Amino acid sequence: xxxxxxxxxxxxxxxxxxxxxxxxxxxxxxxxxxxxxxxxxxxxxxxxxxxxxxxxxxxxxxxxxxxxxxxxxxxxxxxxxxxxxxxxxxxxxxxxxxxxxxxxxxxxxxxxxxxxxxxxxxxxxxxxxxxxxxxxxxxxxxxxxxxxxxxxxxxxxxxxxxxxxxxxxxxxxxxxxxxxxxxxxxxxxxxxxxxxxxxxxxxxxxxxxxxxxxxxxxxxxxxxxxxxxxxxxxxxxxxxxxxxxxxxxxxxxxxxxxxxxxxxxxxxxxxxxxxxxxxxxxxxxxxxxxxxxxxxxxxxxxxxxxxxxxxxxxxxxxxxxxxxxxxxxxxxxxxxxxxxxxxxxxxxxxxxxxxxxxxxxxxxxxxxxxxxxxxxxxxxxxxxxxxxxxxxxxxxxxxxxxxxxxxxxxxxxxxxxxxxxxxxxxxxxxxxxxxxxxxxxxxxxxxxxxxxxxxxxxxxxxxxxxxxxxxxxxxxxxxxxxxxxxxxxxxxxxxxxxxxxxxxxxxxxxxxxxxxxxxxxxxxxxxxxxxxxxxxxxxxxxxxxxxxxxxxxxxxxxxxxxxxxxxxxxxxxxxxxxxxxxxxxxxxxxxxxxxxxxxxxxxxxxxxxxxxxxxxxxxxxxxxxxxxxxxxxxxxxxxxxxxxxxxxxxxxxx
Numbered sequence: 001x002x003x004x005x006x007x008x009x010x011x012x013x014x015x016x017x018x019x020x021x022x023x024x025x026x027x028x029x030x031x032x033x034x035x036x037x038x039x040x041x042x043x044x045x046x047x048x049x050x051x052x053x054x055x056x057x058x059x060x061x062x063x064x065x066x067x068x069x070x071x072x073x074x075x076x077x078x079x080x081x082x083x084x085x086x087x088x089x090x091x092x093x094x095x096x097x098x099x100x101x102x103x104x105x106x107x108x109x110x111x112x113x114x115x116x117x118x119x120x121x122x123x124x125x126x127x128x129x130x131x132x133x134x135x136x137x138x139x140x141x142x143x144x145x146x147x148x149x150x151x152x153x154x155x156x157x158x159x160x161x162x163x164x165x166x167x168x169x170x171x172x173x174x175x176x177x178x179x180x181x182x183x184x185x186x187x188x189x190x191x192x193x194x195x196x197x198x199x200x201x202x203x204x205x206x207x208x209x210x211x212x213x214x215x216x217x218x219x220x221x222x223x224x225x226x227x228x229x230x231x232x233x234x235x236x237x238x239x240x241x242x243x244x245x246x247x248x249x250x251x252x253x254x255x256x257x258x259x260x261x262x263x264x265x266x267x268x269x270x271x272x273x274x275x276x277x278x279x280x281x282x283x284x285x286x287x288x289x290x291x292x293x294x295x296x297x298x299x300x301x302x303x304x305x306x307x308x309x310x311x312x313x314x315x316x317x318x319x320x321x322x323x324x325x326x327x328x329x330x331x332x333x334x335x336x337x338x339x340x341x342x343x344x345x346x347x348x349x350x351x352x353x354x355x356x357x358x359x360x361x362x363x364x365x366x367x368x369x370x371x372x373x374x375x376x377x378x379x380x381x382x383x384x385x386x387x388x389x390x391x392x393x394x395x396x397x398x399x400x401x402x403x404x405x406x407x408x409x410x411x412x413x414x415x416x417x418x419x420x421x422x423x424x425x426x427x428x429x430x431x432x433x434x435x436x437x438x439x440x441x442x443x444x445x446x447x448x449x450x451x452x453x454x455x456x457x458x459x460x461x462x463x464x465x466x467x468x469x470x471x472x473x474x475x476x477x478x479x480x481x482x483x484x485x486x487x488x489x490x491x492x493x494x495x496x497x498x499x500x501x502x503x504x505x506x507x508x509x510x511x512x513x514x515x516x517x518x519x520x521x522x523x524x525x526x527x528x529x530x531x532x533x534x535x536x537x538x539x540x541x542x543x544x545x546x547x548x549x550x551x552x553x554x555x556x557x558x559x560x561x562x563x564x565x566x567x568x569x570x571x572x573x574x575x576x577x578x579x580x581x582x583x584x585x586x587x588x589x590x591x592x593x594x595x596x597x598x599x600x601x602x603x604x605x606x607x608x609x610x611x612x613x614x615x616x617x618x619x620x621x622x623x624x625x626x627x628x629x630x631x632x633x634x635x636x637x638x639x640x641x642x643x644x645x646x647x648x649x650x651x652x653x654x
Contacts, residue, residue: 039160064172079198168204183249257298260348282500288342304602332359341489364469370554371466388635422632425535436464452477476574486521518622526648553595562598
């Protein structure tokens with residue numbers, strides 16, 4: 001009796017397990033999507049889409065071009081199969097060896113880590129499922145892979161797969177990748193180019209020839225050896241391909257003109273919501289980017305830097321071999337609307353594909369004299385000086401942090417007594433250092449941070465001359481406070497973000513606060529107008545920019561960094577030009593380039609077109625401001641026939 005009961009219990013348990021297994025199987029099977037008649041009709045995933053400030057699409061992350069398999073180089077097809085699934089033509093949807101290996105490893109680890117996926121399984125995953133590492137997802141993936149193999153030929157499966165592959169930077173599929181990396185169609189690739197392209201998808205950030213050419217070449221050689229081992233090429237073909245130097249280029253010369261802006265937006269979204277949400281989650285990201293201004297900024301950088309290349313006697317950058325890219329100067333540009341804080345245009349370098357390093361946000365370089373306004377503003381706001389206060393421009397030394405500091409002017413001359421406004425207009429270093437010595441370096445740090453500089457700043461006298469690393473984005477943000485007459489508006493790139501189901505994830509609420517009173521801010525603004533009208537930026541007018549504007553040139557020690565940060569009432573733009581390796585900006589013939597000679601022409605080129613269609617406007621004058629003419633040397637009334645300038649000052653009635 002007991003034995004029968006045990007047998008009955010065992011049978012019951014087995015039956016229950018079978019029922020549960022069937023139930024799970026039926027549940028999984030019923031939840032499987034129905035296969036279409038053409039695999040290419042299914043999108044890669046629900047793509048993340050970025051929109052400009054007017055609602056136009058900036059970029060769809062899953063950007064691709066669908067082509068037939070007969071329009072693809074056989075070498076590229078063989079290289080992809082060799083790397084991703086060398087038994088592709090012999091299995092029926094999944095690799096038994098790969099499946100067993102993954103099963104054993106995942107069992108020991110207690111979670112799904114190894115995939116063992118074939119090309120067919122990868123296609124099933126890309127088409128239908130999330131990228132969570134779950135056993136249920138793997139089971140569905142396997143079942144769909146088997147269905148795909150029954151319903152479609154190997155040729156159709158491979159064609160769908162090659163049109164889905166991720167090559168990084170939002171480029172999907174072999175055709176768009178061929179155009180992006182080699183300026184060719186997918187059926188025009190050489191064996192060397194095909195091997196390099198096939199090596200990218202496994203790790204696009206690492207194997208991109210634009211960002212890591214040497215690593216991409218190592219990967220290419222590995223692919224070629226695999227192709228030889230599997231009998232797709234001969235030894236002679238491999239050696240010839242290894243000797244070939246791939247020429248990088250793009251069919252579309254303006255491809256990626258907003259990629260530095262997109263990079264920053266993607267970084268924010270990934271930090272907050274994760275990689276999968278951004279890459280495959282169908283986010284709808286509405287940004288502050290203005291497509292017209294972004295295009296103008298990109299074009300202005302290209303044209304202005306081409307002019308600089310000629311000064312350095314360099315051949316055209318677009319045709320330069322990879323080993324000489326570092327010999328070319330780079331540039332960054334950031335444009336912000338001072339009324340709202342919206343970032344309207346970003347250029348982080350000459351070519352995102354060659355140098356994805358974002359100099360607009362991540363490059364901390366010495367701002368030179370473009371940093372002086374923070375010291376001047378601190379002195380004005382604390383009542384230590386006025387625009388008419390006289391300082392003596394002379395040889396002088398200071399005890400600074402147990403060392404002797406002897407500031408020198410750029411032209412190595414001294415002009416004697418001069419007013420504060422005139423000193424800023426002429427960018428006299430000695431006066432700026434005397435001023436920071438009077439107010440204390442901590443005051444300059446405090447005011448710079450108050451206005452929008454976020455980088456750490458040293459509390460020493462050379463800070464007055466911009467001897468601290470700051471980014472173009474920070475400088476543009478801080479100068480927005482000058483343009484808005486003392487109101488700091490926090491800059492931002494994303495207006496709002498929601499899912500494809502219209503669930504709002506975030507919405508930016510404009511943040512602003514008055515950090516400097518309007519009268520003090522306007523006095524500084526007026527001084528910066530003087531820089532443009534009769535100071536170090538006076539060449540701006542000769543270059544045809546005639547609208548009301550203000551700004552400051554900057555040249556760091558030994559001409560290593562060239563800046564111009566300037567603004568109209570409606571747009572603030574910071575420009576940096578220099579070499580990535582921090583070498584001196586000395587052109588052919590020993591000409592030492594400055595902010596006025598290298599950065600200002602780029603600013604003028606961009607701004608001339610950026611505001612061309614905008615209504616004419618001038619900076620509003622706040623109550624309590626009056627204008628007086630003075631002698632720039634004495635601060636008193638001008639001598640008849642002598643030099644004179646106009647300064648803005650607080651009204652005696654204020």
